[in-house]
Amino acid sequence: MSSTGWKKVLWETQPFPDNYIHxxxxxxxLRRNPNFKPYTYWPLVLLSCPITQHLATIFTFxxxxxxxxxxxxDARVLLWVSIISFFGGYxxxxxxxxxxxxxxxxxxxxxxxxxxxxxxxxxxQSGSKTIKSSLLVFLALMxxxxxxxxxxxxxxxxxxxxLSACLFLLNALLADYSTLKPAPHxxxxxxxxxxxxxxxxxxxVLASRLPDDLAVFSLVxxxxxxxxxxxxxxxxxxxxxxxxxxxxxxxxxxxxxVLTVPxxxxxxxxxxxxxxxxxxxxxxxxxxxxxxxxxxxxPSFFLAYLLTRLSxxx
Amino acid sequence: MKDELPAIAMISDFFHPxxxxxxxxxxxxxxxxxxxxxxxxxxxxxxxxxxxxVRWLLPGLKVYYIPFPTIASSATLPNYFTFLPYFRVxxxxxxxxxxxxxxxxxxxxxxxxxxxxxxxxxxxxxxxxLFGFEDxxxxxxxxxxxxxxxxxxxxICVSHTGRENTVLRGQxxxxxxxxxxxxxxxxxxxxxxxxxxxxxxPSTEPVSSETIxxxxxxxxxxxxxxxxLVATAPRICSAFPNVKFIVGGDGPKLNDLLQVRERxxxxxxxxxxGPVRHRDVRDVLVRGSIFLNTSLxxxxxxxxxxxxxxxLYVVSTRVxxxxxxxxxxxxxxxxxxxxDLFRALSEAVAIVxxxxxxxxxxxxxxxNFYNWADVAERTEVVYDxxxxxxxxxxxxRMQRTMELGxxxxxxxxxxxxxxxxxxxxxxxxxxxxxxxxxxxxxxxRNFVQVR
Numbered sequence: 001m002s003s004t005g006w007k008k009v010l011w012e013t014q015p016f017p018d019n020y021i022h023x024x025x026x027x028x029x030l031r032r033n034p035n036f037k038p039y040t041y042w043p044l045v046l047l048s049c050p051i052t053q054h055l056a057t058i059f060t061f062x063x064x065x066x067x068x069x070x071x072x073x074d075a076r077v078l079l080w081v082s083i084i085s086f087f088g089g090y091x092x093x094x095x096x097x098x099x100x101x102x103x104x105x106x107x108x109x110x111x112x113x114x115x116x117x118x119x120x121x122x123x124x125q126s127g128s129k130t131i132k133s134s135l136l137v138f139l140a141l142m143x144x145x146x147x148x149x150x151x152x153x154x155x156x157x158x159x160x161x162x163l164s165a166c167l168f169l170l171n172a173l174l175a176d177y178s179t180l181k182p183a184p185h186x187x188x189x190x191x192x193x194x195x196x197x198x199x200x201x202x203x204x205v206l207a208s209r210l211p212d213d214l215a216v217f218s219l220v221x222x223x224x225x226x227x228x229x230x231x232x233x234x235x236x237x238x239x240x241x242x243x244x245x246x247x248x249x250x251x252x253x254x255x256x257x258v259l260t261v262p263x264x265x266x267x268x269x270x271x272x273x274x275x276x277x278x279x280x281x282x283x284x285x286x287x288x289x290x291x292x293x294x295x296x297x298x299p300s301f302f303l304a305y306l307l308t309r310l311s312x313x314x
Numbered sequence: 315m316k317d318e319l320p321a322i323a324m325i326s327d328f329f330h331p332x333x334x335x336x337x338x339x340x341x342x343x344x345x346x347x348x349x350x351x352x353x354x355x356x357x358x359x360x361x362x363x364x365x366x367x368v369r370w371l372l373p374g375l376k377v378y379y380i381p382f383p384t385i386a387s388s389a390t391l392p393n394y395f396t397f398l399p400y401f402r403v404x405x406x407x408x409x410x411x412x413x414x415x416x417x418x419x420x421x422x423x424x425x426x427x428x429x430x431x432x433x434x435x436x437x438x439x440x441x442x443x444l445f446g447f448e449d450x451x452x453x454x455x456x457x458x459x460x461x462x463x464x465x466x467x468x469x470i471c472v473s474h475t476g477r478e479n480t481v482l483r484g485q486x487x488x489x490x491x492x493x494x495x496x497x498x499x500x501x502x503x504x505x506x507x508x509x510x511x512x513x514x515x516p517s518t519e520p521v522s523s524e525t526i527x528x529x530x531x532x533x534x535x536x537x538x539x540x541x542x543l544v545a546t547a548p549r550i551c552s553a554f555p556n557v558k559f560i561v562g563g564d565g566p567k568l569n570d571l572l573q574v575r576e577r578x579x580x581x582x583x584x585x586x587x588g589p590v591r592h593r594d595v596r597d598v599l600v601r602g603s604i605f606l607n608t609s610l611x612x613x614x615x616x617x618x619x620x621x622x623x624x625x626l627y628v629v630s631t632r633v634x635x636x637x638x639x640x641x642x643x644x645x646x647x648x649x650x651x652x653x654d655l656f657r658a659l660s661e662a663v664a665i666v667x668x669x670x671x672x673x674x675x676x677x678x679x680x681x682n683f684y685n686w687a688d689v690a691e692r693t694e695v696v697y698d699x700x701x702x703x704x705x706x707x708x709x710x711r712m713q714r715t716m717e718l719g720x721x722x723x724x725x726x727x728x729x730x731x732x733x734x735x736x737x738x739x740x741x742x743x744x745x746x747x748x749x750x751x752x753x754x755x756x757x758x759r760n761f762v763q764v765r
Contacts, residue, residue, distance in 0.1 A: 008474050010506040010614075010638045011683040018470075018503040018692055026498070027478050 038290055044283035046242060049249045050177040052279050053234055056252040057226045058168055058199075059271055063259035064222060065206055068215050075215040082221050086134070089225075089233050096236045137224065145207075145217035152208040160205055167202035171195045176231065192231070199227035320436075320697055321353040321409055325426040326416035327389045329358040329377065331365055333592050335616050336417050336442050339507055344375050346690035353755050355408055357401070359390050359422060374755070378404055382422070392421040392458070394428070394729060395736055401429050402740055407752050412436045412697055418443065418483075419455065424462035428730065431465060431711060432737040436700045439463060440470040441480045444611045444634050456483045461718055461726045465711045467700040468501040470693065473635025476613040477504050501699070505692045506639070507614050508684040509623060516625030516673035517600035526557050526666055527602035528659070529626065531590060531617055532609070534565030539608035539631060544570050545652045546608075548578040550659055557663060558583050562590035562598050599624040603666045603673075606659065610650055612636050618645070623680040625673025629662045631655070640683075644676060708734060 006014060006022045067073035152160065176192035203223030207216040237245060253275060260268040324344055328336040344354040360366040360379035369377045380400050382390045405413070413430045415423030418441050427437045439462070446452045463469060463484040471477035480502070481487065487496040528550070532538045544567075547559055561571060561584060568586070575584045590598055599605070605621030607630040612618075615636045622628050622644055630636050632647040646665075648658035665671055706714070715730055716723040 008638055009641075010473055010504070010635070011640060013688075018505055018695070019500055021498055021502075025474075027482075030478070030482075 032294065036293065039283075039287055041283055041287050044286060045279060046245070048279050048283055049245055050234060050238075052275055053249050053252050054172060054175050054177070054231075055275060055278065056249075056256040057230060058172060059260055060252070060256040061203070061223060061226050063256065063263060065203075065219060066263050067259075068219055069209055069211075071211065075212070075218040078218040078222060079214075082218065082225055086225060086229070089229065090130070093233050093236050096233075096240065138221070141220055141224070142217055145213045145220065148204055148207050148220060149210065149213055149216040150208070152205050155208070157209065160209060164202040164206050167198045167205070171199040171202065171227065174198070176235075196228050196231070199223065203227070319350075319352050320411035320701055322347060322355075322697070323405060323408065323410045323413045323426075324354065324356045324416065325358070325413055325420075325423050326356075327359055327384070327420035327422045328417055329356055330371065331361055332388050335507070335614070338592070338616075339440075339442065340416055341371070341375070342508070342510070342686045343690060343693060345373055346686045347693070348374055349687075350690055350694065352694075353408075355404075355410070357404060357422070357426070359384060359388075374757070376408075376755075380422075387419075389419055390421055392425070394425055395733060397422065397425045398429050398733065398736055399740055399744075401426060402433065402737065403744070403749060405430070405433055405435055406746055406749055409752070410435055412438065412700065414438045414440065416440045416442065418445070418459050418480075421458075424458060427462050427466050428733060429737070431706070431708075432734060434705065436703075436705070437466045438468045438470065438696060438700055439466045440472070441476060441484075442472055442613055444476060444479045444613045445483060446611075447483070457718075457722055459483055460485045461715065461722065464714050464718060464726075465706060467703060468503065468696050469499075470503045470505050470696060472505070472507050472614040473638050474504055475635040475638065477502055479613075479634075501703075503692075503696050505689055505696070506684060507616050507619075508686045508689045509616060509619050509680075510686065511623050511677070511681040511684075514596050514599070514620050514623040514677075516677050524556060526554070526604065526663055527560055528557060528604045528606050529560045529562070529599055529602035529621065530606050530608070531562040531595060531598060531621070532607070534561075534563050534567040534571065536567065537609065537611055538565075538567075539610045539650060540565070540567035540570060542608040542610075542631070542650060542652065542655055543606070544574045546655045546659065547584060548574060548580065549652075549656050550663075551578070551580055551583045553656075553660065554663055556667075558585065560585045560587065560598065560602055562587040562595075564589040595620060596624055599626060602626060603671070604629060604659070604662050607631065607636070608650070608655065609633055609636070615639055619680065619684065623677055625676050627662055627666050627671045627676075629655075629658050640680075644679070 006016055006020065006025070008022070008025055064073065064078065068075060068078065172195075174191040174195035176195070200220075200223055203220055207219050210216050210219060237248060240248075257268060257272065257275075260271055322344075324340050326336060326340055328334060329340055330337055340356065344356060347354050355376040355378065357378045357380060359382040362381075366379050366381065369379065371377055378400075380397070382393065382397075385391050404410075413426050413435055415426050415437065416439075417423060423439065427439060430437045445456065447456065460483070463486060469480060469484070469486060471480050481498050486499045486502055488499055489495075490497040530543060532540070534540050543561075550557055551559075571584070571586060575581060575586070587598065599621055603626060605618065605626040605628045607615065607618050607621075607628065609615070609631055610633060612631075612634040615630070615634070618628050618630055618636060619639055622640055628640065628645040630645055630647060631650040633650060636645075637647065646658045646662050648655040712727050712730060715727045718726055
């Protein structure tokens with residue numbers, strides 16, 4: 001019984017027992033880690049920037065809330081800061097999307113249009129709509145703020161802290177950190193909508209601890225900006241050059257840290273620890289853990305990857 | 315001599331009245347084992363309202379339908395302990411020596427392997443399909459499979475590729491004698507499926523050469539590569555005006571097919587038959603001259619064999635065990651992608667339109683490749699080896715189960731120990747001497763005499 005006579009076929013009766021395993025042919029088509037591209041450290045750090053930014057916004061919000069509650073910060077100041085940053089952020093977004101279309105679509109004509117013409121164009125198309133809807137939100141919040149203040153006023157403070165902590169945790173976990181640019185008319189993912197809702201609910205819950213209506217109004221407005229509008233800008237910013245992204249992240253981190261330090265040194269140090277862990281340690285762990293990656297496929301087993309390619313083509 | 319033949323219980327979630335490859339395999343294997351003088355029973359879950367209790371199927375196959383609800387695709391939930399009372403009573407009543415579990419997604423079969431060893435019953439497992447390793451569902455089911463197969467006495471796979479897959483999924487290797495390398499366990503067998511060639515005879519009148527019909531008979535699901543069919547069919551239709559498609563089967567991808575037919579205005583070129591009963595398969599097959607299989611994964615591909623037997627020229631994707639089942643000159647292979655499938659189909663159309671493929675000759679050849687009697691004989695060899703092998707005691711089974719891993723090992727060992735305690739409790743609650751044992755099995759000869 002020589003091992004040379006064996007063939008990997010079923011339609012012939014072969015002079016071998018059924019449990020015979022051919023030493024060379026067995027698992028010869030197996031591939032380990034096909035198309036495997038190992039991650040490197042610094043690109044991962046860059047990719048973790050959105051997470052860092054999001055954490056920074058949460059801590060900024062909390063620091064502002066504590067200041068409002070303790071009456072160290074005038075609500076009117078916060079209101080003006082919110083309004084100015086709204087217009088600043090909006091202008092930045094428009095510039096980013098404009099430069100994006102110029103870079104992305106190589107049409108000479110768009111860049112040749114005169115600036116004033118462009119401005120009126122913008123005002124007709126999206127600008128008036130945006131201004132209208134933002135005014136609506138502004139007025140609605142103003143009208144609702146007495147209601148929001150007393151909404152959970154009867155609940156004890158302990159429950160409020162616990163509830164808002166849970167909601168912020170949910171917000172941080174479900175937020176959309178993806179770097180892919182969403183398609184123009186694609187729907188928001190459910191998780192990112194949930195994340196935004198969790199943050200807004202949390203701010204509403206916290207607002208009940210504030211002394212007056214104006215403070216409630218400014219805090220909720222600030223929350224809407226940080227948790228509803230800022231993620232949109234963060235997404236737009238992902239097309240910006242890396243230096244801008246890093247500088248932006250750094251600024252946010254420093255601002256939030258500086259705001260946290262006077263309130264509590266211990267919270268600030270925990271916060272700094274979290275930021276460092278997320279930005280620098282976690283990518284390192286991922287790079288290290290890659291050596292355990294063991295993806296086994298054989299062309300004859302399963303061809304899922306081909307189909308994904310196929311559906312991408314159509 | 316006849317007394318020495320072991321009594322066998324086939325256990326699977328998938329059995330008649332469902333139809334499919336596994337179901338047919340179990341029935342044909344049982345029938346042929348009965349023919350060889352074994353006593354065979356089948357244990358499966360019930361199909362309310364009317365397929366419940368104990369039924370007899372020709373030729374003298376007793377089927378126990380256990381009242382378990384099904385979750386998806388006719389599979390029951392992993393019950394583990396609830397199956398044991400039924401199982402113990404049935405196996406004891408029927409004097410079963412050996413259980414044969416089928417299909418890796420059948421929890422009934424996997425649980426039976428766990429329970430059987432308490433009763434001193436030997437176990438064989440047949441795996442019918444290929445699975446991946448990367449998605450969450452595969453990882454989970456593969457772990458379940460590895461746990462079930464840790465103590466099984468023999469494993470049968472339906473193709474060589476299927477064996478490679480099952481060995482990896484079920485971790486069917488152990489340390490070699492000098493403990494230097496891992497070797498595959500010697501109790502993993504390859505026994506192919508078979509078909510009844512008489513049911514798939516080519517049509518007697520010659521197929522018209524003006525119009526060439528391409529037949530597709532498959533569950534319309536992702537695994538069967540219907541996306542490939544959807545992408546290729548319009549291209550073939552526009553390239554060859556004399557080609558028409560006949561598509562039989564039902565499934566989630568039916569809508570895609572309907573849409574592509576509408577979009578390219580191919581209503582008169584692509585005929586959709588809907589679900590086709592197994593007894594009508596031959597009549598559908600002989601209407602065409604090319605059979606197309608677009609599966610992305612296929613352990614054996616019995617449909618291909620049936621088509622080849624009915625005299626069709628086969629075009630298939632080169633996946634799984636498909637390259638093993640037919641000689642190269644009866645089948646054209648394509649890589650599972652649109653362009654290559656188009657190329658292979660064009661070649662097949664050329665071969666068929668030139669009349670280079672003779673259906674009758676193909677039928678004669680396939681007839682000699684596979685038959686169920688041979689399969690039953692080879693399975694019998696496995697049973698024989700299992701019965702003769704030494705049985706593992708509880709301590710050894712626990713040790714082997716612990717080898718599963720730092721987390722899965724203790725969990726499955728606890729399941730094993732609790733199962734064993736439950737078994738002892740049942741022995742006390744329903745002592746064996748109180749059971750009504752089956753004294754006589756169905757004997758067709760006696761039945762005919764009495765009548």
